[in-house]
Amino acid sequence: MLLLLVAFSANVMMAQQMPAIPVDEAVRVGKLDNGLTYYIRHNNYPEHRVNFYIAQRVGSMQEEDHQRGLAHFLEHMAFNGSENFKGNGIIDFTRSLGVEFGSDLNAATGMLTTVYHVNNVPSTRQSALDSCLLILKDWSHGLLLEDEEIDKERGVIHQEWRMRNTGQLRLLENTITQGFPGSKFANRMPIGLMEIVDNFPYQALRDYYHTWYRPDNQAIVIVGDIDVDYTEAKIRELFKDIPAPAADAPQVVHYPVPDNEEGLYITFADKELTQNEINVYFKYDPIELEMKGNMSYLVINYLKSMMCSMFNARFNEMKQEADCPFTGAHCSNGEYIVADTKDAFGISILPKDGMAEKALQTVLAEVKRVKLYGFTASEYDRARQNFLSTIETMYNKRDEAPNLYYGQVCCDNFLKNEPLLAIDTYYQIMSTMVPQFSSDIVNQSIQQMLIEFVQDSEKNMVVVSNEVEKEGAVHPTAQSLKDAVAAARNVEIEEYVDNVINEPLISNLPKAGKIVKEKVNKTFGYKELELSNGVSVILMKTDYKQDEVRMNAFQRGGKSLYSEKDRENLYWLDVKVNTITGVGNFGYNDLNKALSGKRAWAQFDMDDYIDYVNGSSNIKDMETLFQLVYLRFTGMSKDEKSFKQQMLNNDAMFLKNKSSNPEAVFDDTVEYVLGNRNWRSKPFTSEDLKKVNYDRIMEIAKERTANAAGYTFTFVGSFDEAAIRPLIEQYIASLPAKKGVKTNWADIAEIPTGENITHFTQKMETPQGMIRVYWLDNKIPCTLENEIKVSILGQLLSRVYLQKIREDAGAAYAAGAAGWMDLKGNRPITYLLAVCPVKPEFKAEALKIFNDEMKNACTTVDADGLKEAQELMLKQIATVKKENAYWEQVIKYYQLYGYDICHGYEDIVKAQTPETISAFARQLLQGNNKVEIVMTPQD
Numbered sequence: 001m002l003l004l005l006v007a008f009s010a011n012v013m014m015a016q017q018m019p020a021i022p023v024d025e026a027v028r029v030g031k032l033d034n035g036l037t038y039y040i041r042h043n044n045y046p047e048h049r050v051n052f053y054i055a056q057r058v059g060s061m062q063e064e065d066h067q068r069g070l071a072h073f074l075e076h077m078a079f080n081g082s083e084n085f086k087g088n089g090i091i092d093f094t095r096s097l098g099v100e101f102g103s104d105l106n107a108a109t110g111m112l113t114t115v116y117h118v119n120n121v122p123s124t125r126q127s128a129l130d131s132c133l134l135i136l137k138d139w140s141h142g143l144l145l146e147d148e149e150i151d152k153e154r155g156v157i158h159q160e161w162r163m164r165n166t167g168q169l170r171l172l173e174n175t176i177t178q179g180f181p182g183s184k185f186a187n188r189m190p191i192g193l194m195e196i197v198d199n200f201p202y203q204a205l206r207d208y209y210h211t212w213y214r215p216d217n218q219a220i221v222i223v224g225d226i227d228v229d230y231t232e233a234k235i236r237e238l239f240k241d242i243p244a245p246a247a248d249a250p251q252v253v254h255y256p257v258p259d260n261e262e263g264l265y266i267t268f269a270d271k272e273l274t275q276n277e278i279n280v281y282f283k284y285d286p287i288e289l290e291m292k293g294n295m296s297y298l299v300i301n302y303l304k305s306m307m308c309s310m311f312n313a314r315f316n317e318m319k320q321e322a323d324c325p326f327t328g329a330h331c332s333n334g335e336y337i338v339a340d341t342k343d344a345f346g347i348s349i350l351p352k353d354g355m356a357e358k359a360l361q362t363v364l365a366e367v368k369r370v371k372l373y374g375f376t377a378s379e380y381d382r383a384r385q386n387f388l389s390t391i392e393t394m395y396n397k398r399d400e401a402p403n404l405y406y407g408q409v410c411c412d413n414f415l416k417n418e419p420l421l422a423i424d425t426y427y428q429i430m431s432t433m434v435p436q437f438s439s440d441i442v443n444q445s446i447q448q449m450l451i452e453f454v455q456d457s458e459k460n461m462v463v464v465s466n467e468v469e470k471e472g473a474v475h476p477t478a479q480s481l482k483d484a485v486a487a488a489r490n491v492e493i494e495e496y497v498d499n500v501i502n503e504p505l506i507s508n509l510p511k512a513g514k515i516v517k518e519k520v521n522k523t524f525g526y527k528e529l530e531l532s533n534g535v536s537v538i539l540m541k542t543d544y545k546q547d548e549v550r551m552n553a554f555q556r557g558g559k560s561l562y563s564e565k566d567r568e569n570l571y572w573l574d575v576k577v578n579t580i581t582g583v584g585n586f587g588y589n590d591l592n593k594a595l596s597g598k599r600a601w602a603q604f605d606m607d608d609y610i611d612y613v614n615g616s617s618n619i620k621d622m623e624t625l626f627q628l629v630y631l632r633f634t635g636m637s638k639d640e641k642s643f644k645q646q647m648l649n650n651d652a653m654f655l656k657n658k659s660s661n662p663e664a665v666f667d668d669t670v671e672y673v674l675g676n677r678n679w680r681s682k683p684f685t686s687e688d689l690k691k692v693n694y695d696r697i698m699e700i701a702k703e704r705t706a707n708a709a710g711y712t713f714t715f716v717g718s719f720d721e722a723a724i725r726p727l728i729e730q731y732i733a734s735l736p737a738k739k740g741v742k743t744n745w746a747d748i749a750e751i752p753t754g755e756n757i758t759h760f761t762q763k764m765e766t767p768q769g770m771i772r773v774y775w776l777d778n779k780i781p782c783t784l785e786n787e788i789k790v791s792i793l794g795q796l797l798s799r800v801y802l803q804k805i806r807e808d809a810g811a812a813y814a815a816g817a818a819g820w821m822d823l824k825g826n827r828p829i830t831y832l833l834a835v836c837p838v839k840p841e842f843k844a845e846a847l848k849i850f851n852d853e854m855k856n857a858c859t860t861v862d863a864d865g866l867k868e869a870q871e872l873m874l875k876q877i878a879t880v881k882k883e884n885a886y887w888e889q890v891i892k893y894y895q896l897y898g899y900d901i902c903h904g905y906e907d908i909v910k911a912q913t914p915e916t917i918s919a920f921a922r923q924l925l926q927g928n929n930k931v932e933i934v935m936t937p938q939d
């Protein structure tokens with residue numbers, strides 16, 4: 001075990017003594033003569049779907065100065081015309097397979113990598129799969145990059161930049177520019193420069209494409225329900241003619257990140273940030289790429305993750321103290337910001353207002369404490385238990401690892417040389433190795449590692465302070481931060497004491513009750529039990545997930561039972577109740593410690609019309625789930641520390657800064673107007689915080705959980721019925737309950753009627769308009785048929801809006817629509833939403849397109865579009881019906897409203913025609929209720 005001690009400092013030496021990591025045999029990896037790599041893996045989760053990727057080891061780092069922004073521009077052009085798919089052919093073709101543009105069909109350009117994907121393609125037709133390979137081929141080598149299409153896309157990208165140019169993006173830009181002095185990284189944000197995007201000559205883009213998109217920089221990844229041999233042969237045939245790069249072709253350079261001898265201090269402030277933040281990094285050299293294939297890499301990663309996990313647990317405990325200067329701190333260990341040539345041990349800190357320096361000092365003092373004394377055996381014990389239970393869950397669910405997971409693993413292997421490791425092999429290696437490491441050795445190794453990362457000088461230390469710019473704010477300076485670092489170095493530090501409550505969650509078991517009646521539900525086939533205390537329980541055993549039990553208990557009532565005088569308390573009940581309460585003797589933090597290594601949770605929630613106790617667990621920890629549910633009903637207790645912490649810090653600060661964030665202002669306005677300007681939908685402010693009353697919150701929470709007989713409990717999952725029944729009798733049949741007493745929802749909100757037009761201006765850094773139009777109705781009954789119709793109408797309009805606003809007019813990066821129904825108590829509300837972040841000068845035209853096309857849908861609906869929407873819905877429902885969460889919803893709707901959202905779904909979808917959708921659009925417009933909200937920049 002001494003080996004561990006040298007793991008971090010003598011990689012090479014250790015590699016000679018440790019074996020190579022075995023490669024997942026289920027993945028077929030190969031390489032063509034022209035240098036193209038491919039990965040093919042059969043997988044059947046989700047069932048009958050295939051994901052296609054092309055991963056490239058190039059990004060904005062390969063741009064020349066006059067090309068800044070073109071790597072990302074090129075990614076857009078990949079959807080605007082190629083050899084086999086002219087115009088928007090790729091989007092149209094994949095849509096016909098039920099693949100959605102934006103989610104299932106998309107791409108991402110980074111500084112170092114560019115990955116395109118077509119996901120969730122149904123595997124039923126081989127010819128469709130072949131066509132997807134053709135798309136990959138076009139991306140690899142067949143883009144047309146036509147003048148006219150390039151010019152059209154300039155506007156779209158400019159709009160994307162406007163939409164993304166938030167405080168958060170400017171923060172990142174500043175961090176990268178300042179955090180990489182003397183390195184190419186400093187000037188290669190993928191979004192690039194707008195003057196280049198607007199004006200570059202066509203050839204510059206074609207040059208980038210032909211120089212860098214070539215087989216030796218590319219890998220094709222295909223994962224899903226496919227025939228591996230067939231796919232391999234097809235790839236070989238399709239891609240073999242792509243020319244290999246010339247011998248003198250430029251090679252991808254991995255640009256270095258220089259060391260900094262002195263501490264690097266970076267400060268930044270922006271009006272549109274919502275939160276102050278400090279990031280401190282300690283840079284170190286990454287492990288050599290070749291070493292990532294060696295078993296020692298797994299050991300090093302394990303040590304790094306234990307280090308972070310134990311630091312994070314300490315920070316979480318510290319933030320509970322009222323005088324702690326930060327509201328959160330989180331540690332990470334990996335790439336330095338965006339670089340592949342430098343790693344960093346980093347800590348991200350959320351300081352309280354005006355306490356940046358103190359927060360930095362406190363966190364660094366904690367780092368020093370670990371450097372001096374290490375972690376304790378009990379801390380490591382909890383971290384290890386959590387790790388082991390995580391990998392055990394992963395192993396138990398290995399047959400449910402989705403295509404997305406394997407796609408990522410293959411891409412990471414190509415792009416970053418990460419191990420191509422099967423889940424069961426990883427589990428076997430780690431579950432054998434970890435228990436052999438003694439906690440002393442692990443803690444010593446981690447301490448040693450930290451001493452290497454965090455040097456006694458400021459060498460390779462980088463401190464970044466990002467603050468909300470506002471009147472009267474005093475921001476940290478480089479000097480004040482430097483002083484904080486020095487203060488941490490000089491402070492006297494004592495050893496950490498780990499306080500743990502050593503008692504079971506429930507010391508005295510309640511007197512068990514009985515299951516007194518049971519029957520099988522004829523509609524759904526689940527079991528309905530009645531317990532001796534009057535509680536109803538529904539058991540639905542499924543085999544969709546191998547190791548999952550979901551619990552959902554609900555009753556009518558919710559916030560609708562309380563009046564305006566509780567407004568502030570209700571808001572807190574909704575968002576905070578679980579973080580400000582404990583159970584029994586366990587405060588919020590004690591409970592986290594006590595549940596180390598367990599996979600079970602349960603919480604109480606309250607929305608407008610329904611009270612919930614929700615939870616879930618794996619099979620092994622099912623009893624813990626029951627205990628937690630029992631305690632949520634009988635033992636919810638105050639945790640003053642957590643309450644104070646939530647109250648004073650986090651939210652006060654967030655609420656104060658909300659008014660300067662345009663997006664938050666817009667969202668608040670939408671919610672208020674849609675809620676008919678009722679007090680229940682009024683935005684919450686920092687003034688309101690003063691009226692929050694903790695005792696009253698506890699009183700309401702206890703009121704809503706006093707009578708378990710008001711609730712219906714549902715269990716969905718892979719439980720063994722013989723094992724779950726005694727737990728139900730022990731923990732649910734013993735809950736305090738009043739037989740036959742149920743509550744109902746009370747005050748049901750009205751929708752805004754007639755035309756509601758709200759246009760307003762808002763101060764913002766980047767001028768950007770926001771438009772939302774809702775057509776609503778409260779008379780159309782909530783039926784499965786109407787829900788399906790409104791959803792289809794939304795999808796069709798979405799398509800039209802995207803075409804007219806983005807593709808034809810280049811006026812916005814995104815535009816879309818969605819339709820759905822909602823039940824407020826028992827009142828059905830239908831929504832059709834059109835949304836678009838838009839150039840301010842294009843506002844009137846966008847509104848006109850929204851309205852005209854909605855009217856148009858009342859008479860004309862595109863038959864092809866309808867067919868595609870139907871395909872997509874049928875494909876999605878087939879996947880969703882294999883999810884426990886879906887069945888939980890089915891049961892909930894049936895029990896609460898007598899509404900069956902399941903049976904007949906497919907038939908109703910198939911039965912829709914252009915005429916039925918138009919008729920529905922007319923019905924919706926007849927109600928004459930419209931909400932239009934537009935935000936434009938203040939001059």
Ligand SMILES: [Zn+2]
Binds near residue numbers: 072160
């Ligand atoms: Zn983009």
